[in-house]
Amino acid sequence: MSVVQDIDYLAVAPPLVVALVAVAVVVVDALLPAARRAVTGWLALGGLVVAGALLVPLAGDRRETFCVGGGGLVLPSCSYVVEDLTLVFQALVVAGAAVVVLLSIDTVRDDRLPSGEYFFLLLASVTGALTLAAARDLLTLVVALEVVSLPAFALVALRRDDPRAGEAALKLFLVSVVSTAVMLFGLSLVYGVTGHVHLDRIATALDVPGDRTAVLVLGVTLALAGFGFKVAAVPFHFWAPDVYQGAAVPVAAFLSVVSKAAGFVGLAVLLTEGFAPYADVWGPTIAVVAALTMTVGNLAALRQRHAVRLLAWSSVAQSGYMLVPLGAATVGEVDAVLPATVAYVLAYGVMNLGAFSIVTLVGRHRPANDLEDYRGLARTEPLSAFALAFSLACLAGLPPGLLGLFAKVVVFQAPVDSGAGWLALVMAVNVVVGLFYYLAWAALIYARPAGDPAQGPPSYRISWSDGVAIGMTLGAAVLLSVLPDTILRFG
DSSP, X not given: OOOOOOOOTTTTHHHHHHHHHHHHHHXXXXXXXXXXXXXXXXXXXXHHHHHHHHHHHHHTSOOEEOOBOGGGOBOSOOSEXXXXXXXXXXXXXXXXXXXXXXHHHHHHHHTTXXXXXXXXXXXXXXXXXXXXXXXXXXXXXXXXXXXXHHHHHHHHHTOTTOHHHHHHHHHHHHHHHHHHHHHHHHHHHHHHHHOOOBHHHHHHHHOOTTOOOHHHHHHHHHXXXXXXXXXXXXXXOTHHHHHHHHSOHHHHHHIIIIIHHHHHHHHHHIIIIISGGGHHHXXXXXXXXXXXXXXXXXXXXXXXXXHHHHHHHHHHHHHHHHHHHHHTOOTTOHHHHHHHHHHHHHHHHHHHHHHHHHHHHHHHHOTTOBGGGGTTHHHHOHHHHHHHHHHHHHHHTOTXXXXXXXXXXXXXXXXXXXXXXXXXXXXXXXXHHHHHHHHHHHHHHTSOOSSSGGGSOOOOOOOHHHHHHHHHHHHHHHHHHHSTHHHHTTO
16 A cells, blocks of 8 residues: 555645745845835735635535545545535635735835735734644644734734734733643643544544543543634633734734634534534533623623724624534534534624724724724715624624624524523623624714814725725625525525
């Protein structure tokens, strides 16, 4: 039997292309004069477009690679798998990263950030996110998760003249290190008992009646910690508000959507493919975490007067909604709840990127970025005001933002069908609480400016890159509100 493995380069092409473009960005930045280094942003965008195009042929041809096990024997277990779940999340990561790059082009110039380092770190983190979506063994999952996280620390800290950025990066780093250490300890316990790193083999080893040990239960529980940090779930959430506010707004958008989506796909794959036989252990744990996460996020968001901090706490609450289907999982029915989480993560990505696109634009002209800075925005920038109001309506789950409404219905159905009525009730109450701060912000957008109308928000010059980013997110939100089956079919 041959020990030589044929690598399917088409299957691994999306993360490979992004990684190569990241290296090219550094080289081009080093060779070009300072006045022309802005081209690195367009190079990064081009790399993401190519990576997205490479997903198209994969959509009709499922591939599996890296299936070589120990001893050179070709085994059915795989470390990297391309399937529907992989392609859906990779598409979200590529599209979300492209929007972030478009929003970053002006931000890098205005804030005088080092463009080469900025776009290299961004693409490096995207490479990890793309790999995480396809990872099917513990080693690949952990390495991909760290590749997502490590560049994020530096991205947050790139605003060297802002002391809040350094503090935010340090907080992000410390929380990440602690949560990763806890996760690795849990995974080491699982590996020590089962003797396997591939998720399908772990599931087989765990699916032995009467062979459940306290060590395995502890390992499965601790393994959730690292992904709890990535998705900003309670009690690993407290880094999010300060980090989002201290980072450049496009970086906050990246952490809120792309990085979080990577965390959710990693968590979903680990639970449904590796730990499915222990759903009665992690299901109730996830349910409690989901209830706490949505409640803490919504209550804290009610008190916020800063736009980015409000979106940060809103993002925490939205994480709670995404966790609800996983919290409703039962042994033997794990696959039934996964599509609801997938559908909501996709809807959330579109909604939140739309809100962050306008917040990025306003923040360039009103650095304080308080909610009062949006008072009367509809009078001077009606299209931008509509885009933000529509995104907020989607996040709240109110018409005309039907995308958010349908996504919440799909998620709400999961605990109802599984008999977890208390979790559905908690979610319903939290959705009502969320209406207050979303509607209050939307009302400010269309309110009459206080005092002299001339003192309202100025009319902004929208650059080509900002316009495309806003158009992409608004167009996607409107289209998916009209044709929600495009993504809700996953639920």
